Amino acid sequence: xxxxxxxxxxxxxxxxxxxxxxxxxxxxxxxxxxxxxxxxxxxxxxxxxxxxxxxxxxxxxxxxxxxxxxxxxxxxxxxxxxxxxxxxxxxxxxxxxxxxxxxxxxxxxxxxxxxxxxxxxxxxxxxxxxxxxxxxxxxxxxxxxxxxxxxxxxxxxxxxxxxxxxxxxxxxxxxxxxxxxxxxxxxxxx
Amino acid sequence: xxxxxxxxxxxxxxxxxxxxxxxxxxxxxxxxxxxxxxxxxxxxxxxxxxxxxxxxxxxxxxxxxxxxxxxxxxxxxxxxxxxxxxxxxxxxxxxxxxxxxxxxxxxxxxxxxxxxxxxxxxxxxxxxxxxxxxxxxxxxxxxxxxxxxxxxxxxxxxxxxxxxxxxxxxxxxxxxxxxxxxxxxxxxxxxxxxxxxxxxxxxxxxxxxxxxxxxxxxxxxxxxxxxxxxxxxxxxxxxxxxxxxxxxxxxxxxxxxxxxxxxxxxxxxxxxxxxxxxxxxxxxxxxxxxxxxxxxxxxxxxxxxxxxxxxxxxxxxxxxxxxxxxxxxxxxxxxxxxxxxxxxxxxxxxxxxxxxxxxxxxxxxxxxxxxxxxxxxxxxxxxxxxxxxxxxxxxxxxxxxxxxxxxxxxxxxxxxxxxxxxxxxxxxxxxxxxxxxxxxxxxxxxxxxxxxxxxxxxxxxxxxxxxxxxxxxxxxxxxxxxxxxxxxxxxxxxxxxxxxxxxxxxxxxxxxxxxxxxxxx
Numbered sequence: 150x151x152x153x154x155x156x157x158x159x160x161x162x163x164x165x166x167x168x169x170x171x172x173x174x175x176x177x178x179x180x181x182x183x184x185x186x187x188x189x190x191x192x193x194x195x196x197x198x199x200x201x202x203x204x205x206x207x208x209x210x211x212x213x214x215x216x217x218x219x220x221x222x223x224x225x226x227x228x229x230x231x232x233x234x235x236x237x238x239x240x241x242x243x244x245x246x247x248x249x250x251x252x253x254x255x256x257x258x259x260x261x262x263x264x265x266x267x268x269x270x271x272x273x274x275x276x277x278x279x280x281x282x283x284x285x286x287x288x289x290x291x292x293x294x295x296x297x298x299x300x301x302x303x304x305x306x307x308x309x310x311x312x313x314x315x316x317x318x319x320x321x322x323x324x325x326x327x328x329x330x331x332x333x334x335x336x337x338x339x
Numbered sequence: 340x341x342x343x344x345x346x347x348x349x350x351x352x353x354x355x356x357x358x359x360x361x362x363x364x365x366x367x368x369x370x371x372x373x374x375x376x377x378x379x380x381x382x383x384x385x386x387x388x389x390x391x392x393x394x395x396x397x398x399x400x401x402x403x404x405x406x407x408x409x410x411x412x413x414x415x416x417x418x419x420x421x422x423x424x425x426x427x428x429x430x431x432x433x434x435x436x437x438x439x440x441x442x443x444x445x446x447x448x449x450x451x452x453x454x455x456x457x458x459x460x461x462x463x464x465x466x467x468x469x470x471x472x473x474x475x476x477x478x479x480x481x482x483x484x485x486x487x488x489x490x491x492x493x494x495x496x497x498x499x500x501x502x503x504x505x506x507x508x509x510x511x512x513x514x515x516x517x518x519x520x521x522x523x524x525x526x527x528x529x530x531x532x533x534x535x536x537x538x539x540x541x542x543x544x545x546x547x548x549x550x551x552x553x554x555x556x557x558x559x560x561x562x563x564x565x566x567x568x569x570x571x572x573x574x575x576x577x578x579x580x581x582x583x584x585x586x587x588x589x590x591x592x593x594x595x596x597x598x599x600x601x602x603x604x605x606x607x608x609x610x611x612x613x614x615x616x617x618x619x620x621x622x623x624x625x626x627x628x629x630x631x632x633x634x635x636x637x638x639x640x641x642x643x644x645x646x647x648x649x650x651x652x653x654x655x656x657x658x659x660x661x662x663x664x665x666x667x668x669x670x671x672x673x674x675x676x677x678x679x680x681x682x683x684x685x686x687x688x689x690x691x692x693x694x695x696x697x698x699x700x701x702x703x704x705x706x707x708x709x710x711x712x713x714x715x716x717x718x719x720x721x722x723x724x725x726x727x728x729x730x731x732x733x734x735x736x737x738x739x740x741x742x743x744x745x746x747x748x749x750x751x752x753x754x755x756x757x758x759x760x761x762x763x764x765x766x767x768x769x770x771x772x773x774x775x776x777x778x779x780x781x782x783x784x785x786x787x788x789x790x791x792x793x794x795x796x797x798x799x800x801x802x803x804x805x806x807x808x809x810x811x812x813x814x815x816x817x818x819x820x821x822x823x824x825x826x827x828x829x830x831x832x833x834x835x836x837x838x839x840x841x842x843x844x845x846x847x848x849x850x851x852x853x854x855x856x857x858x859x860x
Contacts, residue, residue: 150543150545150546174584175583175584176582177582177584179594179597180581180582180594270569271569271570271572272569272570273569273570278570302580302581302582304545304581306543306545306546306549309549311548311549312570313575313580313581313582314572315582322577324574324575324576324577324579324580325572325573325574325575326572326575326579327570327571327572327573328552329570
């Protein structure tokens with residue numbers, strides 16, 4: 150039972166002052182084992198805050214990040230799943246499923262987490278899942294101002310992952326759940 | 340029961356001639372040394388019993404088992420007669436037997452002190468083993484006889500200790516009933532109950548939600564799995580997600596328990612690190628660690644194909660997990676006291692004895708059995724762990740004052756010296772003795788021996804515990820009398836090594852705990 154927090158696109162301090170209070174009250178240290186962040190934090194203070202929630206922190210570089218040392222893409226293995234991380238501004242058209250699928254095949258991962266569009270989406274594609282946790286602060290994106298703060302918590306348990314989506318709609322936290330089971334098909338040799 | 344046995348009463352006069360001859364002259368010496376009122380000795384059945392079993396072992400080795408049980412039953416009736424009535428011949432008989440026993444056993448420690456293992460002792464040990472096996476093989480177990488034998492120490496190996504502990508503990512508190520044919524049923528019932536409890540309480544929240552989902556949404560899931568595309572979202576309540584802060588949330592309760600769980604883990608690492616059983620990695624666990632969850636029985640089945648590993652290796656692999664489960668389960672079932680540091684020490688001897696049972700079936704279920712016995716053992720002393728009850732009549736402070744009273748009743752000089760002159764109160768040293776049932780004071784083998792006596796005492800563990808504590812004080816009397824506060828405290832907190840049989844003998848000889856006389860049932 151591994152809890153993985155996926156969030157990103159906070160744009161602190163340029164577009165938003167901080168995470169919503171209701172989100173902060175829920176993000177208590179000690180419960181989460183890993184954090185994957187799609188990028189655009191943008192400053193070091195946010196990095197330190199995320200560190201206090203969980204010491205195992207993985208970040209991909211977004212175009213507004215002030216820390217230049219983050220990698221463009223990152224892959225990690227948690228339990229039976231391979232996760233891939235990328236900010237998403239590199240994948241054009243932004244948010245396009247087929248292009249993201251190309252990236253997923255390239256990284257050879259089961260779950261691809263990207264951001265940049267500031268909209269939550271979750272697709273199932275070719276035995277894998279593409280997740281966009283949206284913007285945790287509700288910062289406006291290059292495309293739209295209408296953004297609800299959201300983030301994603303994944304519960305990885307064996308071959309099954311349960312994705313909990315936390316959204317702040319009209320001041321209330323709404324939680325949704327998505328189930329995904331990995332089929333144990335090995336990669337066929339092409 | 341009474342009328343039947345009275346017919347055997349006639350046989351008793353045969354014994355006295357054997358007893359009287361060698362050791363009568365010791366009686367006067369002993370009377371002065373012990374300074375105990377004679378009446379006190381008669382009230383307690385177990386003493387008389389241990390006398391008899393002692394004689395059975397040494398004097399009547401060659402007689403067949405039938406006469407043994409007869410003698411046992413005789414003395415059972417004698418006890419009620421001896422305590423109440425004033426019949427002259429019986430009183431004398433009882434008194435003489437007790438003197439003989441004391442002198443006989445007094446000689447024992449002196450012999451052991453010389454370090455020689457005499458042939459007589461080896462024979463005695465074998466006899467004891469065969470006595471035990473005979474007792475246990477009967478259909479209706481004679482509890483008191485078993486207790487008397489157990490009181491003199493159980494032999495190592497052969498799984499006897501495990502069985503006797505289960506029987507004794509249970510006969511006082513109900514785990515295994517006295518009749519053997521009910522054992523199988525009781526054991527399997529309790530083991531099933533335990534695994535059910537585990538399933539209910541020790542489930543991780545994600546397993547819990549998975550089971551819930553499978554029961555509700557079996558048809559919807561097939562729709563999700565076909566084809567790609569946007570994944571469907573299901574709305575859930577505020578309680579069902581991992582970050583929920585609600586009290587009723589499964590997740591929240593789980594996280595609250597991780598703190599306790601971490602403490603239990605830390606304590607388990609520190610349990611008896613010098614013993615290979617508890618700490619070391621056996622060759623089995625290094626080579627053959629399974630990747631997924633697998634039950635002990637399945638694992639043993641797998642392992643039996645590779646004959647190099649034995650059942651006990653397998654059990655050790657599960658040791659940490661098993662002990663953790665037991666302690667976690669106990670803390671969940673008792674939210675008032677939860678887990679207190681030291682419970683792992685009380686659990687350790689129980690689990691060790693049950694899982695080193697050569698009987699495979701018993702060893703595999705050691706976890707369930709030791710959970711049940713652990714709960715029963717702690718139910719006696721649970722009040723000691725509850726802070727609110729500290730000052731009440733059942734709390735730890737009152738037990739400590741009972742220890743004080745016991746010491747005062749037995750040796751006023753020592754009591755005065757400790758309490759008044761040195762101001763060494765029992766709180767300073769006996770707290771650990773009492774709450775942890777002496778597991779921290781002696782080495783492991785001695786602990787097992789002492790626990791034999793605890794569990795076989797018909798008046799309950801607490802009674803014997805207080806006696807042994809008092810005996811511990813009496814045994815180092817001279818050193819305590821000549822020490823000051825610091826030296827005495829240091830001595831008591833690091834109790835020196837001592838001959839355990841002698842200690843237990845002194846404990847048995849003490850005059851009773853007069854402040855509160857209750858049978859812990």
